[in-house]
Amino acid sequence: xxxxxxxxxxxxxxxxxxxxxxxxxxxxxxxxxxxxxxxxxxxxxxxxxxxxxxxxxxxxxxxxxxxxxxxxxxxxxxxxxxxxxxxxxxxxxxxxxxxxxxxxxxxxxxxxxxxxxxxx
Amino acid sequence: xxxxxxxxxxxxxxxxxxxxxxxxxxxxxxxxxxxxxxxxxxxxxxxxxxxxxxxxxxxxxxxxxxxxxxxxxxxxxxxxxxxxxxxxxxxxxxxxxxxxxxxxxxxxxxxxxxxxxxxxxxxxxxxxxxxxxxxxxxxxxxxxxxxxxxxxxxxxxxxxxxxxxxxxxxxxxxxxxxxxxxxxxxxxxxxxxxxxxxxxxxxxxxxxxxxxxxxxxxxxxxxxxxxxxxxxxxxxxxxxxxxxxxxxxxxxxxxxxxxxxxxxxxxxxxxxxxxxxxxxxxxxxxxxxxxxxxxxxxxxxxxxxxxxxxxxxxxxxxxxxxxxxxxxxxxxxxxxxxxxxxxxxxxxxxxxxxxxxxxxxxxxxxxxxxxxxxxxxxxxxxxxxxxxxxxxxxxxxxxxxxxxxxxxxxxxxxx
Numbered sequence: 001x002x003x004x005x006x007x008x009x010x011x012x013x014x015x016x017x018x019x020x021x022x023x024x025x026x027x028x029x030x031x032x033x034x035x036x037x038x039x040x041x042x043x044x045x046x047x048x049x050x051x052x053x054x055x056x057x058x059x060x061x062x063x064x065x066x067x068x069x070x071x072x073x074x075x076x077x078x079x080x081x082x083x084x085x086x087x088x089x090x091x092x093x094x095x096x097x098x099x100x101x102x103x104x105x106x107x108x109x110x111x112x113x114x115x116x117x118x119x120x
Numbered sequence: 121x122x123x124x125x126x127x128x129x130x131x132x133x134x135x136x137x138x139x140x141x142x143x144x145x146x147x148x149x150x151x152x153x154x155x156x157x158x159x160x161x162x163x164x165x166x167x168x169x170x171x172x173x174x175x176x177x178x179x180x181x182x183x184x185x186x187x188x189x190x191x192x193x194x195x196x197x198x199x200x201x202x203x204x205x206x207x208x209x210x211x212x213x214x215x216x217x218x219x220x221x222x223x224x225x226x227x228x229x230x231x232x233x234x235x236x237x238x239x240x241x242x243x244x245x246x247x248x249x250x251x252x253x254x255x256x257x258x259x260x261x262x263x264x265x266x267x268x269x270x271x272x273x274x275x276x277x278x279x280x281x282x283x284x285x286x287x288x289x290x291x292x293x294x295x296x297x298x299x300x301x302x303x304x305x306x307x308x309x310x311x312x313x314x315x316x317x318x319x320x321x322x323x324x325x326x327x328x329x330x331x332x333x334x335x336x337x338x339x340x341x342x343x344x345x346x347x348x349x350x351x352x353x354x355x356x357x358x359x360x361x362x363x364x365x366x367x368x369x370x371x372x373x374x375x376x377x378x379x380x381x382x383x384x385x386x387x388x389x390x391x392x393x394x395x396x397x398x399x400x401x402x403x404x405x406x407x408x409x410x411x412x413x414x415x416x417x418x419x420x421x422x423x424x425x426x427x428x429x430x431x432x433x434x435x436x437x438x439x440x441x442x443x444x445x446x447x448x449x450x451x452x453x454x455x456x457x458x459x460x461x462x463x464x465x466x467x468x469x470x471x472x473x474x475x476x477x478x479x480x481x482x483x484x485x486x487x488x489x490x491x492x493x494x495x496x497x498x499x500x501x502x503x504x505x506x507x508x509x510x511x512x513x514x515x516x517x518x519x520x521x522x523x524x525x526x527x528x529x530x531x532x533x534x535x
Contacts, residue, residue, distance in 0.1 A: 054185040069186055076255030077189075 038108060041085075045107055048081055060104045075101075082111060090114070121304040124367035126533055128375040131204030132360035132470045133197050133314075135173040135457035144474050146456060147482035148503060152340035153457040154354050162236070163319040169331035171339040172322065173356020173458025187273045190259040192231025197314035197359030197463075198266035199273050205310060205363045206274060209375065213275075220307040222278030224297035225267040225314075225361070226289040228462040232318040234261035266314050278306050284462070287425070288386075288517035289313045290360065291465025291525055295384035297364050298525075307366050312466040314359030321461060322355045328394070330429050331355070343428035343459070344486040345452025346437065346494040353427040354458030360466035367533075379473050380533035382510070382526050383412025389520030396435040401514075401522050405443045408512065408524035416444045419526070421481055421511040423468045426452030427459050436514070437494040448512070451500040455485035465515045469525060476508045476529045 036044070042060070049055040055068045064070035079098060083089055094114055101110055132138070135153025136146035146153070155174040157164060164170075181196055191199065202225070206216065215221060229235075234257055241253050259265065264282030271280060279300060283292040290313025297309035315321075325331045332352040335342035344350040365375060385407030389400035409416060422440060426433055433452075440450060453468045454460075460467055475481055483500045490499055509532055513525045 071186075073189060073256050073259070080255065 038112065041108055041111060042104075044085060045104060048078070049104070052081070053078070058104060062104065063102055064104070065102075078107075082107075086111065086114065123302055123304060124533075125298045125301045125364050125381045126367045126370050126375075126377045127362050127379040127381065127473065127527070127530070128365050128370050128377060129205040129209040129363040130361065130378060130470045130473060131201040131208070132358065132467050133175060133179065133201060134358045134360070134460070134467050135175055135356050138177065138179065140474060143471065144478060147471065147475065148480065150483070150485055150503075151456070152485060153356070154339040154342060156336075156339055157319070157322065158317065160319045163323050167319065167323050167326045167331075168333045169322060169326050169352070169354070170336040171332060171342055171354050171458070172317070173354055173358070173460060174317075175357050183273070187269070190256050190265075190272065191269050192234040192260040192265060193316035194227045194231045194314050194359075195260065195265050195269040197316065197357075198225060198227070198312070198361070199269055201312060201314070201359045201361035202270040202274065202310050205361045209363050210373070211308070211363075215308075217275045217277055219277045221276055222280065222297070222300060222306040222309045223267050223270050223276055224281035224283065224293040224300070224309050224311040225270055226264070226283040226285075226293055226462055227266050227313060228284065228286050228289060228315050228321065230261040230263045230265050231316060232320050233316060236320075270310060276310070278309075283313075285519060285521045286517040287427075287459065287461060287464055288515045288521045288523045289462030289465070290467075291469070291513065291515040291523040292386060292521070294362060294364070294381065294466060294469065294525055295386055295523055298381040298384055301364055301366050307369055309364045310361055311364055312359070312361035313462040315357055315461040315463050317357045318355075325353060325355060332428065341486055343454055344488075345424065345426035345428045345455050345484050346433050346490055346497075346499060347428075347487050348489045348491045350428040350430070350433065350491070353429055353454070356458030356460040358457070358460040358463045358467055360463055360470050362466060362470065376530075377534040378530045379476065380528040380530070382414070382528050383408045383410075383524075384526070385409075385411055385522075385524040387522055389522070391520060393519050396432045396516060397520060398435050398438055400520060401436060401439040401516060402442055404522035404524045405439060405512070405514065408526050409443070412526045414510065414526070417447060419444060419448045419510050419512050420506075420508045421472070421475075422448045422450045423472050423511060423513045424450050424452050425454075425464075425514045425516050426484070427454055428452070432516070433491065434493045436516070437497055441496045446496060446498045448498065449481050449500045449504065449506070450484075450497045451482060452484045452487075453482070455487070456482070465513060465523065465525070468515070469513045469527065472508075472511045472513060472527065473530070476511065476527075479507055480505050481508065
């Protein structure tokens with residue numbers, strides 16, 4: 001699903017790239033400390049999805065789009081919130097890796113993957 | 121192909137009420153919707169004019185987040201009145217999504233509230249690691265935000281016309297929607313405009329010395345169109361929508377015919393962007409009559425643009441007098457709610473429809489002593505019970521854009 005999202009929003013030809021007021025290239029990639037367990041991260045993401053995105057009874061393997069109407073706009077919003085959780089800006093490559101996300105479990109895997117790759 | 125175009129549903133959020141009953145009551149009782157200007161914590165203290173046409177009653181929107189996320193305050197007004205007209209129209213879901221229904225809707229400049237928040241965030245957080253500018257802020261603030269939030273919410277797939285010509289925004293929307301149906305490009309159009317509470321607009325007019333300042337302590341006494349004591353316009357907020365349909369199909373489905381658009385005139389002064397222009401305005405009024413193929417004698421009522429600026433009212437009076445003489449009754453409806461900017465055309469058209477249906481014409485509020493330069497007209501100085509067959513709605517905008525819509529009473533149109 002997110003492939004569609006990012007091809008639309010990050011494409012140089014989209015016109016909406018002008019929206020990127022703070023290009024991630026201006027921030028250096030730095031190692032991070034895994035400050036949260038997966039359960040803590042799950043609670044945080046579920047809180048965001050229920051409170052900010054108004055999901056009702058989210059399941060970890062629900063299809064975000066089909067079951068909760070999560071769309072391209074939501075995906076961009078959620079990436080911004082993930083940056084706040086991680087306390088660093090995602091690179092363009094890291095954002096493009098989010099294209100494969102379909103479920104909440106995928107979101108958790110994605111965040112853990114980012115943290116691990118930065119600590120290699 | 122030239123087809124008849126009728127109005128089959130309408131809804132307006134105005135400083136004098138939301139539903140038809142409240143609006144008619146305000147018009148009959150001479151209630152003003154002008155209130156003290158709300159403090160925005162930024163510009164208000166620098167603005168001399170402290171009055172505003174205010175929507176100060178709660179509105180139950182009930183929009184799901186799926187839709188809310190791309191909406192600034194202006195789109196809430198727009199989608200609410202669009203929802204009202206679709207609900208009351210009885211149009212089927214199949215028709216609404218068929219591509220035969222389009223949207224002509226606009227606002228003066230998208231959502232200034234959202235734009236202001238973007239800049240506030242941008243300048244406050246320049247050194248911040250993350251942008252707190254939302255991914256959807258552009259969608260909430262762009263110039264055509266009202267039109268496309270309406271199409272998104274209701275799954276409308278027809279044409280989108282997003283006029284944004286300041287004070288003629290919604291009258292152009294209606295005029296262009298009318299022409300789109302008349303010439304067979306669409307079978308129905310949701311037309312209108314909206315503008316939200318915004319002190320930027322007040323500040324602009326204030327700087328131009330065009331805002332009312334002498335009645336800050338008695339807001340209901342201003343604006344005063346055509347009155348010798350007028351001292352400028354009062355900015356306001358609101359939203360309005362009408363559903364236009366091709367006459368034969370509306371008739372076939374048994375729709376209520378509230379009125380008929382019979383003519384539309386629109387031009388530009390081709391010069392000064394601020395000063396009203398007698399030749400340009402006069403030409404617009406004549407264009408509308410030619411478009412409707414009627415004579416000036418056929419028009420019973422004129423809803424004048426009448427913002428209560430010193431020169432604007434005089435020039436408009438001269439234009440009306442040269443085209444109509446002193447035949448039709450003339451009312452400045454902004455006297456009830458101020459100048460709702462991009463919304464004023466549609467709101468004034470809806471108020472005119474209500475008055476036509478109810479058989480009365482509301483007087484211009486605060487018209488205690490007619491300016492002698494405006495005195496050649498037949499002003500509505502008191503509530504007048506009368507049948508109106510044809511009415512003109514006139515609006516003029518910065519940039520030199522002029523419009524005139526001619527509408528026929530619904531009972532006449534249906535007979």
